[in-house]
Amino acid sequence: xxxxVQLVGRLTKxxxxxxxxxxxxxxxxxxxVNRTFKNKNGEREADFINIVVxxxxxxxxxxxxxxxxxxxxSGRIQSRSYENADEQRRYVTEVVAEEVHFLDxxxxxxxxxxxxxxSFQDLYPLDGGEDDLxx
Numbered sequence: 001x002x003x004x005v006q007l008v009g010r011l012t013k014x015x016x017x018x019x020x021x022x023x024x025x026x027x028x029x030x031x032x033v034n035r036t037f038k039n040k041n042g043e044r045e046a047d048f049i050n051i052v053v054x055x056x057x058x059x060x061x062x063x064x065x066x067x068x069x070x071x072x073x074s075g076r077i078q079s080r081s082y083e084n085a086d087e088q089r090r091y092v093t094e095v096v097a098e099e100v101h102f103l104d105x106x107x108x109x110x111x112x113x114x115x116x117x118x119s120f121q122d123l124y125p126l127d128g129g130e131d132d133l134x135x
């Protein structure tokens with residue numbers, strides 16, 4: 001059977017990195033994915049999808065992306081259940097990421113400085129004008 005998911009979206013908050021008892025890293029975050037159509041009010045809605053990333057890739061995600069970062073995810077849908085503290089059965093559906101591609105890195109851009117102390121904004125300033133665009 002085929003179980004393949006591909007998503008492009010933005011993180012709703014910084015990813016949470018945890019280590020299991022055996023030392024395996026795992027990162028969880030929610031990805032906001034815009035729908036391709038507008039609602040009756042002419043607004044785009046989004047789906048908020050729980051993502052799980054394992055091992056070294058989990059550490060990389062936690063280090064290089066943050067709230068608002070755009071990523072592309074390739075993975076599979078997984079459903080699981082657990083009992084909460086009140087002994088109620090809870091069901092979770094999430095995407096287990098097999099590949100995560102950083103389409104931008106908000107945290108890296110904000111914190112980047114070169115060997116001369118120049119920030120990302122110093123090196124790549126926005127001109128603010130659209131008059132000299134070729135289109």
